[in-house]
Amino acid sequence: MSDYSDRGNKDASITRTDNMPTLTPAHPESGPSHYVGSGGPFLIGDGMTGGYGGADILHDCTISVDKGEIAVIVGPNGAGKSTAMKAVFGMLNIHTGSVRLNGEDITALSPQARVNKGMGFVPQTNNIFTSMTVEENLEMGAFIRRDDISQTMEQVYELFPILRDKRRQPAGELSGGQRQQVAVGRALMTQPQVLMLDEPTAGVSPIVMDELFDRIIEVARTGISILMVEQNARQALEIADKGYVLVQGRNRYTDTGKALLADPEVRKSFLGG
């Protein structure tokens, strides 16, 4: 925010301050991207160091995901998990390091430009249009597309059958798990190559969580890379091809999900034994 403030003015008949936008794109105007050669992972945030303007939050943090893989970022509260993901999506100023997608350096791109490049992002909260119907939510997800979206919508309905039944209902009236399905479905509508999920299972019951993870595996099987921040570390690592344990904005452990689950150090410190 700027130095201007409301000075305590809460008069809703003067201004509308509910649900204020909070996104702070590192690059409101998109900069150039350039090809740096193939090879290496499909998406990588390489040696990212930066923060929201004040002190650095990330320190030489590297996150990567390969095609059709599921990569999971876990770690204690305040470890910078969500921050690392936001950095990959261009919502955090990184002064050192780079982000590369499919061999192209996209560090200077705005978040919207990254959407156009095939990245989908599902925020942790406020990730649906509550006053719009489920179908309208999906349509808005596909806003950048000018071609026929009915087939993609059909795929989303096949993935989340409950959404088909509820498609004429305002998304705000759905349960927590269903809302998350709408949120993921919306992001899938652009036909992204990478799907980034910020704590998709936050606030849903264990049964719904298992169901969501199953769906996420299904999405990955279609060739979409998944990068996910998770609070439920154990369950997430079970489905992860690759796991990152972050502590204070630094990579602490990086391995396959299985190896991390088997590592006594990791188990003791981060998975509760």
Added chain:
Amino acid sequence: MDFLNALVALLNFVIIPATAYGSQLALGALGVTLIYGILRFSNFAHGDGMALGTMFVILTTWGLQAAGISFGPLPTALLALPIGIALTALLFIATDRAVYRFYRRQKAAPVIFVIASLGVMFVYNALTRFIIGPDDQRFADGERFIISARDFREATGLAEGLAFRTSQGITIVTAIIVVAALFWFLNKTRTGKSMRAFSDNEDLALLSGINPERVVMVTWIIVAALAVTAGTLYGLDKSYRPFTYFQLLLPIFASAIVGGLGNPLGAIAGGFIIAYSEVMVTYAWKKIVTYLVPETMAPEGLVQLLGTEYKFAVSFVILIIVLLVRPTGIFRGKAV
């Protein structure tokens, strides 16, 4: 006891004028509510924007009249309306580029926009006075009545006359068309849906690739269309005087807030609630009561709750009651 005459008098002096006035307020309130829902501030420049837009229509009407072009029985102003809307839309977009966009880039608090709109209001007001002056202007032409009081009396043989003016008929029909078009646009078109999405969740709209600057531009164009239509209809129905339009700001805001700011349906309901209250509270009911009660009970006074000069007090009182009892308005506003 004379129900028929009472009914005709009620129609003539209350229902028809209030419905026309309500339509004008509803169109004005829709503009205010759209800006509130999408740009997040109360646009105090709306009244003077209406005055300026109507001025464009009047100047164009005079030009058309001078060129000998008329719209038959309908007012020539209707022909001038699209030109007035286009000019006003350009002006609103230019204002947005010059003033509001700066604050958007600064991510200024919404209250800053309110104060900026106050400045814009003064500029619009000065422009209007500079170009057309502060006086009353007449620009209505065409057939004056759809049904005149005398024709009605002759046709029905009733003592009471019923006058239905062309301007009132046009106001009601235009309002219905405009509102239907607006709702169709917001609910069925891609651009309209993107405006609702932007109003609902700005961050997610951005992540979905919706261009905020485009949403803002389309909003100003629609608001210009609503404001100029409302202003022209009001000018045809009553009279054009820039200061009156500034004063309209109060009933317009009252309408939008009563219905629920940010909710288009609420703006329409609010417009009619305010208009009916204003007309009914300031109308002298003596005539209608005299028709309805036995002769001996006929009232001596005017049976008028408030003098017409106090009509703005009605909006104020309703506004205060709503803010105290149900601040979100009847339709729970804050989303387009």
